[in-house]
Amino acid sequence: MAKAIYPGSFDPVTKGHLDIIIRSSKIMEHLTVAVLENPRKVATFDIKKRVEMLKLVTEPYPNVDVDYYEGLLIDYAQQRKVDIIIKGLRAISDFEFEFQMALVNQKLRPEIETLFMMTNSKYSYLSSSIVKEIAALKGDIRSLVPTEVYEIILDRFS
Ligand code: ADP
Numbered sequence: 001m002a003k004a005i006y007p008g009s010f011d012p013v014t015k016g017h018l019d020i021i022i023r024s025s026k027i028m029e030h031l032t033v034a035v036l037e038n039p040r041k042v043a044t045f046d047i048k049k050r051v052e053m054l055k056l057v058t059e060p061y062p063n064v065d066v067d068y069y070e071g072l073l074i075d076y077a078q079q080r081k082v083d084i085i086i087k088g089l090r091a092i093s094d095f096e097f098e099f100q101m102a103l104v105n106q107k108l109r110p111e112i113e114t115l116f117m118m119t120n121s122k123y124s125y126l127s128s129s130i131v132k133e134i135a136a137l138k139g140d141i142r143s144l145v146p147t148e149v150y151e152i153i154l155d156r157f158s
Pocket of ligand 1: 007008009010011015020086087088089090094118119120123124125126127128129
């Protein structure tokens with residue numbers, strides 16, 4: 001079995017992310033959920049909070065850990081000595097960008113594979129930005145985010 005990373009912004013983690021984490025942790029020896037620190041993007045939750053939320057939701061899974069990184073994903077992947085990068089695919093709209101990224105990463109480090117995992121149909125509409133939009137308009141996000149982080153997200157928008 002291989003070691004993998006699952007990178008993303010996770011701003012905040014949603015049930016769609018958690019579904020990918022659970023399914024990929026079952027087929028990987030070890031999975032690191034890697035939060036991207038992007039100085040060019042303004043995040044709603046700071047990196048510490050995003051890591052904290054992910055740690056709460058991944059606690060039941062012993063072969064999953066959470067980390068953060070700045071800079072090139074492929075360099076981080078090599079530094080962590082992983083074989084596989086996991087990406088989730090929701091719709092055709094995700095595909096074009098992810099396809100380009102996977103090919104660039106293949107060029108930079110051919111020994112690291114990108115694997116795409118299809119979204120669970122229950123969550124194909126779900127993204128962090130949708131969660132934030134609904135929360136900002138005081139809508140109910142209970143069915144969209146893991147229970148462990150519901151209050152934390154609500155607090156941020158209160
Ligand atoms: P977003 O802000 O769009 O939710 P992230 O950068 O946090 O995106 O996502 C990290 C990874 O998780 C990406 O590979 C993305 O395609 C995947 N992902 C996000 N939401 C879902 C979902 N509902 N189902 C499957 N994969 C998802």
